[in-house]
Amino acid sequence: MAKEKHPSETTHKHHHDCHHVHEHADWHTHDHSPSHPHTHGDVRDYMNAVAEYRKTFASKQDVLDHTPDPAVREMMLRMEQIGCDTVFDRFDQQKPQCSFGLAGVCCKFCNMGPCKITAKSPRGVCGADADLIVARNLLRSAAAGVAQHGAHAREILLSLKFIAQGRLNLPLLGEEKLRTVCKAFGIETRGQNSKRLAGKLADVLLADLSRPTPDTYETIKALAPAERQKIWKELDILPISAYNEVFDAYHRTGVGTDGDWQSIMKQFLRCGLAFCFTGVVASNIGTDVMFGTGHRATSKVNIGALKKGYVNIAVHGHLPTLVSEIVRIGHTREFLDLAKKHGAKGIQFYGICCSCLAAMYRYEGVIPLSNAVGAELVLGTGALDLWVADVQDVYPAIMDVARCFKTTVVTTSDSARLPGAEHYAYDHHHSNIEDTEKLARKIVTRAIESFASRRDVPVFIPAYEVTADIGFTAENIAEQFPGYKPLLSALQSGQIRGIVNMVGCSNPRVVYERAVVDVADELLRHNILIFTNGCASFPLLKLGYCSKKGAARAGSSLRQFLTDNDLPPVWHMGECVDNTRASTVFGGIAGAAGIAIKDMPYAFASPEWSNEKGLDASLAFRLFGIDSYHCVEPPVQGSAHVEDFLKKGTAATLGAVMKVNTDPKALAAQIIADIETQRKKLGWK
Template identity: 65%
Template sequence: MSILIQFELKRYHHLKFGDNESHHHHNSSGCNDYATAIAEYRKSFASKKDVIEQTPDPAVKDMLLHMNEKGIETVFDRFDEQKPQCSFGLAGVCCKNCTMGPCKITKKTPRGVCGADADVIVARNLLRSIAAGVAAHGARGRECMLALKYAAEGKIDIPIEGEAKILASAKAFGIETEDKTITELAALVADILLEDLSRTVPAPHKTLHAFASKERIKTWSDLDIIPISPYHEVFESLHRTSTGNDGYWKNLLKQMLRSGVAFAWSSVLGSSIAMDSLFGLPTRSTSKVNLGALEKGYVNIAVHGHSPVLVSQIVKFGKTDEFISLAKEKGALGIKFYGICCSGLSAMYRYGGVIPLSNAIGAELVLGTGALDLWVADVQDVFPSIMDVAKCFKTTVVTTNDSARLPGAEHFGYDHDHSNMDQTNALARKILLRAIESFADRREIPVHIPKYEAEAEVGFSLEYINKYYGGLNPIVDAIKSGEILGIINLVGCNNPRIIYEKAVVELADILIKNNILILTNGCASFPLMKLGYCSTNALELAGHKLKVFLKDLPPVWHMGECLDNARASAFFKAVAEASGVAIKDMPYAFASPEWSNEKGICAALSFRLLGIDSYHCVYVPTQGSDNVTEFMKNGTKDILGSRMIVNVNHIELANQIVNDLKEQRKALGWD
């Protein structure tokens, strides 16, 4: 059956936002009266005052008050200044793809100059966001794939440490391993990953067919949404949404799904395979977290972003006697590393000694302590505003990637072609020397460090769980018996529309109390680490059944950086197969309550493509089109087995997750 036929949806005459309903009348153009719904939605937006009063992390409150005293603005100030946010943008009905516009869709002007209605404009904008997310993870993944290839070919001096991952991947790809060295296999794996990422001539997507379940592959094939490659689908998405091309909202959403498959199985999984092959699998370990772990007197270096190749070498060299001695010659006690976003998480669970401090939204607060001598910024979720705060405290900012330059920052990094990757070690050494110089130049800078820190266990993966339990049967038995009510992947970036980190934390409270095992990674994992949920101490907050089953494991399993959604999906797939149940029928859920960017909507889509419902407190900008909104919320239930649930009330959202998982269990006969 054609996906366009399956996409036939009824028009709905109301939009729901939490408990509120707004009734509308439709004309033939597909325009609705979205203004009332958007106005109601805006009432839920948080303010800086709300964050100060209600943030679950006392270190955040401390730093916001401190920066207020210093007169330094943050993301929360700028969010308040932007209010009221544009109604047309929130509804997704502003089109600026050509210079005949910009056009906005209203009851008075239901079509753009070219004739595009609300359905088409909203679908176009959504598809472009998805394409950006595919490109974002794909671009940082390409760097790892190239590094793996060049390391195998001897072009860069980085050891290949992921022998187990290389052997497992080679087997999955059908590569003959006998009589081949690890470096030879690494090169072959890297070539497959790069080919799948950038293919232009249609051919089977090897990574997808090697790792996705047969049931899902058939579903996607029947819907005709198997991608050629991320490169091609981004190319095609931008082509379709350019002037005078695809004017059919259903066809645009079909391309959105196809791009989502490309995101999940190449931009994310392909990148994850490359990272684990080059740097090795994570190991379970314990780390200090939060701002109280900052220490004066050391050369303090923050690593911020999502590209681990250069960061890995900076951390390695920074731990050597050579650089520790150089730091001490300048009066420092040594060198310490701190993590912002995912570069820090990637290094933390492989090398240790990289202390997680904050996600992207809180980066300015970390700089505001005055304790950082050098800030390494690579790619993604590095806001331009960090330069203003860094200047206040004489913190040296170094960018390392041509895709993410910052005005006023020094640059020691890869060029556009990555032709200088053979200089990785030299670049790492230069950056460390610059950090030591910066330490010597900043002795007079006052430091304010909130006295809040915790410990978190990190480094969970399918491989570790298999080893710990001697297989997956104990997990399967626990799910079937109800010791584990269900499993959720609780992830996502943060959004100042929501009280900072509150939804993530209070969602976790309710879920573990109801015996739901939580997997986490990336930005959402920071509050869970900072507030003790990734520690066995949090078992006291868990339901009795989950607490007894886990024994000496925390109720939240930290799986790494945002790219490590691949670990969660692999875990979901393996447990489902061991249970003899399709992924879409398992008591699984995905939640990104505070999501804010293109990668975030792609991540939710990738799990919905598996047939797993996604839960959020932030709306996708589709409210200007009933058809697109309904498709995003419920339209994929019949074709994929999943829905998108949005409720700005995170307590209600958490309770719905619990109830939905119970219903899934009943359908399986497990209750």
């Protein structure tokens, strides 16, 4: 009788035979060469790379020693003195961060895991390898970014539609923008009143947001350069709708669905386009149509601008509709008198994150204080009576600090609750949109009541404030430099060597706000003009880069250009969705030159990016052929293929790649060198 084989022996031979077949089959989806990242040596290599990367992470002491903003340093020491943790304490407490998470090789999508890729286990339980796991994780992050900015767009577009329907009693302040955009979309404007046009435009933009069946993505067709549309069509990455691409991203990455990392990355690119044209472009259009494009203005900036004796209200988040009404109500004689009746000198508005940046050049006296990472430091002054939190970049830890200083926190979105906060919001179905004014009145009333009950709270305000010049838009830039030709001439002559859009989040992996400042210093010194918006703009606002006096930071030729035109060296363009303004100017100058955007001396820099939206924002610019530059690595080091796709592979298809250097000054040097290379290719001086 023959001896039975042990099951493990059979299994082992089966695997060996399958591997043998694959080696001889004409399949190109897998690479079994020694350089493949699934071999033992390469697994050790990526672990070493992650370990080295982790050594670059900043500590709280690094921030105290090197933060460019002295107000940040004072508030960090103040918080330490009173025993309040901040984001910098919690970042240190998380060390050492998980190597598998940093490399992107941890998978917990199904309940057979979680799985991680190591030399011992080069595949997950389902058979997913490092390439697939890293790609799926990256795609889900991109899809989350589309959902976040897409939800922002949805709220704005619904507000636009509700105005058109008469349900929301707000004026349309951007009628010129409305009619210009409608013409671009082929919407007949003759004989149409603004509300009717707003409703038609909202329907078109909402269709791009939520279309379930394949059809033309109208925003891309109307507004994207023809050269780019041709490339995106050839690559088969034109999206169906933002909802569809997020839906499909989660479907593809679910267990046992799409097992090809290259297919996953194609969906990643589709998400980038949906993010760009719905999450950013549609949001920007809707905001400008409802609230106007704003105007050039000057604003006080930084914590030192906080005022004692006033009812101090901070708005924090991204959605402008209710914020606009809160600010309007707070400026009425009725509420100013009510504040004074309770012993206040008046009502003052401040801003954290993008709600502030959208408001500061549309309404007088909304003072920007900080980006999201610094929110706890602002609360720690004890000067805020009411904190209005809507959606995104509102960290739950703010509640701990608010309780310490008896600051009332109000949440205003059904999507974003904070335990212990009061909630005055639109409901899930927006059935109470007609109550916008009532909600705003209640919130301002609560601020006055909070002021009256907080008179025993100690206030500590570091004496640092500057004045910034704000409110740059594509419209007023085109008006100052007609047809963009003077800007083109300055670029061609070399007076301006290049233009960089510097945006993004803040991240405690690097010294808080230091990376942004270091990159900006080097660019300006080399005569490169900077546009900025979003969280990364706060250090530039707070430290004088957005002031006309800041021209002294620029190299001689740029400084002369700025002085001749009475301009600051950094042009502040607003909130995160106002990336559209920078890209419109980029396109306008390129159009005046008759040159594709990808061939111009442009760059996108997001030195401190930290969240899913930041991943998508840089991808959006790369989709236009503009390289993106960062001091923070994406979680892809576990897959050589995916990392190469981001940092090398899209050079041939999109004309742009992602470039990372954890040293801000070295990153700036790379941007400068690449801009000079572009100039040389163009034959410019």
